[in-house]
Amino acid sequence: MDDCFKGFLDDSFDPTFNSINLPWLPWVGSRYYESDTKTIILGESVYVYGAGDETTRQRILHRESLRQRQMTHGILGKIKSRYLRNFERAVFLKTRPSGLERAHLWSHVIFHNLVLELLPSRKNRPTMRDYTAGWEAFLELAEVVQPQRCIVYGLESPKIEALQELLASRKMAIQKKRLPAVGRSRPVKLSIQINGRPLDLLFIRHPSAFFPWKKWGAFIREAGFNPLAVETHEIVERATTEPLPEPFTG
Numbered sequence: 332m333d334d335c336f337k338g339f340l341d342d343s344f345d346p347t348f349n350s351i352n353l354p355w356l357p358w359v360g361s362r363y364y365e366s367d368t369k370t371i372i373l374g375e376s377v378y379v380y381g382a383g384d385e386t387t388r389q390r391i392l393h394r395e396s397l398r399q400r401q402m403t404h405g406i407l408g409k410i411k412s413r414y415l416r417n418f419e420r421a422v423f424l425k426t427r428p429s430g431l432e433r434a435h436l437w438s439h440v441i442f443h444n445l446v447l448e449l450l451p452s453r454k455n456r457p458t459m460r461d462y463t464a465g466w467e468a469f470l471e472l473a474e475v476v477q478p479q480r481c482i483v484y485g486l487e488s489p490k491i492e493a494l495q496e497l498l499a500s501r502k503m504a505i506q507k508k509r510l511p512a513v514g515r516s517r518p519v520k521l522s523i524q525i526n527g528r529p530l531d532l533l534f535i536r537h538p539s540a541f542f543p544w545k546k547w548g549a550f551i552r553e554a555g556f557n558p559l560a561v562e563t564h565e566i567v568e569r570a571t572t573e574p575l576p577e578p579f580t581g
Contacts, residue, residue, distance in 0.1 A: 339406055339438050340398060344475055351471045352464075356394055357443035358401040359476065366439045370558045371481040373469070374414065375490075375537065376446035376461075378453050392449060397442070405437045406430075414484065417538035421548035422558060440558050441476060445469065445483070445490070462493035470497075473525050480556055481532045484539075486516055491534060498523060513550045514543050520554070531556075 341359040348356055355377075363369060377397070381387045390396060404412040408430060419428045422436055445465035446457045457465075473481075483490075498505050506522040519534040533556045536542055551557055 336398065336402055339402065339434065347475045348472075351475070352447065352468050353472070354392070354394065354447055354449075355397040355444065357441055357472065358398050358405075358437070359441050360438040362438045363441055363476070366558075367560060368480055368558070369441075369476070369478045370439075370556075371441045371443060371473070371476070371478045372418070372558070373481055373483045373532075374442065374444045375485050376444055376448075376450050376457055378450040378455065380453075388449070397444065401437060401442050405442070406434045408433055413542075414537065414539040417542045417544050420544040421538065421542075421551060424545065424548045436559060441478065443469070443472065457490075459489050459493055462490050463497055466494045466497050470525065473530060477528060478530060479528075481530065482551070482556055482558070483532055483534045485537045486519065486534050491519060491521070494521065494532075510550075510554065513546050518550065518554075 339361050341361045341363060344359055345356065377391060379388055379391065393399075400412075404410045405415050408416075419433055419436060420426060422428075423432055428436075446461045447465055447468060448457075448461055450457070495505060495507070503523060508520045508522075510518045510520055513536070516536040518536075521532045521534070523530050523532070533551070533554060535547060535551070538544070538547070
């Protein structure tokens with residue numbers, strides 16, 4: 332395992348991931364497998380950011396780049412990534428979760444992006460084909476890591492429809508439930524089975540913008556999708572002497 336991940340990453344699934352069409356390796360927290368409720372946090376996509384030159388593009392396309400961003404942006408909090416900070420606020424129901432809390436959260440979950448293509452810019456949106464290809468890879472990923480729950484960023488109809496159509500084509504049963512509104516958004520819950528194992532997916536508003544985290548945090552708890560047990564929060568609060576990882580400099 333690369334030293335830059337400081338023991339926060341579980342790479343034991345990598346040999347199997349190599350057989351799946353995954354341009355970027357998912358982040359698998361080092362304590363994911365011991366979690367009481369194994370959860371995947373499913374982002375949407377990555378686009379060419381920064382200078383946008385070829386060097387930047389190739390750095391983003393590196394197979395470890397999602398993991399490196401999750402370490403530097405998520406656990407270390409070196410970059411103010413709204414999609415991470417807002418989700419952390421919702422999980423812990425506090426404005427500024429501590430570094431220890433951030434590390435605890437991302438050590439217990441998997442983070443993966445649905446769309447498998449690098450988008451040219453933030454203005455570009457995934458196509459139906461992008462979503463379908465992403466869901467095909469997701470179902471393979473879920474067979475390997477066996478999650479019980481998945482929190483999906485984004486409530487776009489094509490994203491949900493692509494999954495429903497894919498499951499229908501495979502004659503896989505699905506239960507859909509539209510849940511009470513959170514602000515102006517209506518979350519959706521889908522329940523499926525993969526090789527006889529139930530998997531619940533909760534679609535929420537993307538936390539990158541216009542995300543009232545207090546409301547969404549309360550809703551996620553009420554829906555039973557909190558990635559961490561409440562008692563775990565209390566342990567984190569007491570463990571103030573536990574060292575944080577050193578900044579990633581690679």
